[in-house]
Amino acid sequence: MPTSSLTVSSEPAGPSDLTRLFERFWHPVATIEELEAAAPHPLAVTLLGRRLAVADLGAGGIGAVADRCLHRSSKLSVGWVEDGAFRCGYHGWRWDAAGRCVEIPSMPDGPIPPRACIPAFDTQIAYGLVWVRLDGSADTVVPACPAWADASMKVVAGGPYTWPVSAPRRVENFVDLAHFAWVHDGSLGRRDTPVPPLPRIRREDGELRFEYDPPEMETDETALFGFSRYRMPIPLSVSIDFELADGARRNLWMTASPVDDGSCRTFWFVSRDDRHDEDDGPHMDFQALVLREDEPLVTNQDPPELSLDPTFELSVRTDRVSIEYRRWLRELVAANAGDGTELAAVLASARALGEQRVQG
Numbered sequence: 001m002p003t004s005s006l007t008v009s010s011e012p013a014g015p016s017d018l019t020r021l022f023e024r025f026w027h028p029v030a031t032i033e034e035l036e037a038a039a040p041h042p043l044a045v046t047l048l049g050r051r052l053a054v055a056d057l058g059a060g061g062i063g064a065v066a067d068r069c070l071h072r073s074s075k076l077s078v079g080w081v082e083d084g085a086f087r088c089g090y091h092g093w094r095w096d097a098a099g100r101c102v103e104i105p106s107m108p109d110g111p112i113p114p115r116a117c118i119p120a121f122d123t124q125i126a127y128g129l130v131w132v133r134l135d136g137s138a139d140t141v142v143p144a145c146p147a148w149a150d151a152s153m154k155v156v157a158g159g160p161y162t163w164p165v166s167a168p169r170r171v172e173n174f175v176d177l178a179h180f181a182w183v184h185d186g187s188l189g190r191r192d193t194p195v196p197p198l199p200r201i202r203r204e205d206g207e208l209r210f211e212y213d214p215p216e217m218e219t220d221e222t223a224l225f226g227f228s229r230y231r232m233p234i235p236l237s238v239s240i241d242f243e244l245a246d247g248a249r250r251n252l253w254m255t256a257s258p259v260d261d262g263s264c265r266t267f268w269f270v271s272r273d274d275r276h277d278e279d280d281g282p283h284m285d286f287q288a289l290v291l292r293e294d295e296p297l298v299t300n301q302d303p304p305e306l307s308l309d310p311t312f313e314l315s316v317r318t319d320r321v322s323i324e325y326r327r328w329l330r331e332l333v334a335a336n337a338g339d340g341t342e343l344a345a346v347l348a349s350a351r352a353l354g355e356q357r358v359q360g
């Protein structure tokens, strides 16, 4: 017997624990070029399920506001930027970077109702990307990309890509040592060498870190392959320093921006201290090959969300990195239950926690 639709709970599902956690971190939402290409219109982006209008407001800096005019709900992203504010295209109301209505053209003498405010968010530019933070109460910072400050490194930006998988799953794949032999047979691993080394994973300076020594194999000179130092400054960002056999240093950096619970957009850079004069194309082609190998597996994880319930999937000893990654996420989610001060304290004390774990 089908049950009556009247018996179905109408309680709306709230944001997930991970969504509430990620609201307190900075995320890239666009490249500067994408923002400029949209002008004079604001750029429409989605971050953690929220639709935002983002624009360069000139002296007002980069503005990011909810992409919904409070008057009659038209999207501000179909309006334009005017006098340092978002001009709605429908009846012309203007909204500043703080989300305050500063003009209602049909009522030039006012008053502007006190309720005429829309949600506005923190923004900043770093590494040629526009970053947004939805909740500024935990004093978080943009994840470091050390190659940008290293004059010996040539930094090349890869094209951002959107995959139908949650950001934590995308990132977990990036640090999954056991999949190299299978998914990247011949490019990053060997199927006849399926047992990965078990790295010593620890928390240092608020980051999750470990090292990886790949198996012996012939690789293309554009391959990012060699002794690798992994650093995760936040749970959605990875920086890998490679030492190539010939002594060259390279770096692969990525941050997965959580579009919503089931999709993410990855921003990434490849940096090298050798072959600066060489064409970048072959270096990026190698990364494109790796992404083509990953995509069908990663985007067919069902469900696309990463569950923090340790019994939902089955981990084994060789999943050490992802076990620690998930443990880190669970700790941050638990610390995030309050007003942000506990999360900030956990981020600051990550070194001590990591040392205790290594000893214990």
Ligand code: FES
Residues within 6 Å of the ligand: 069, 070, 071, 072, 073, 074, 088, 089, 090, 091, 092, 093
């Ligand atoms: S809907 Fe924006 S001004 Fe009317």
Ligand SMILES: [Fe+2]
Residues within 6 Å of the ligand: 173, 174, 179, 183, 184, 290, 294
């Ligand atoms: Fe991979």
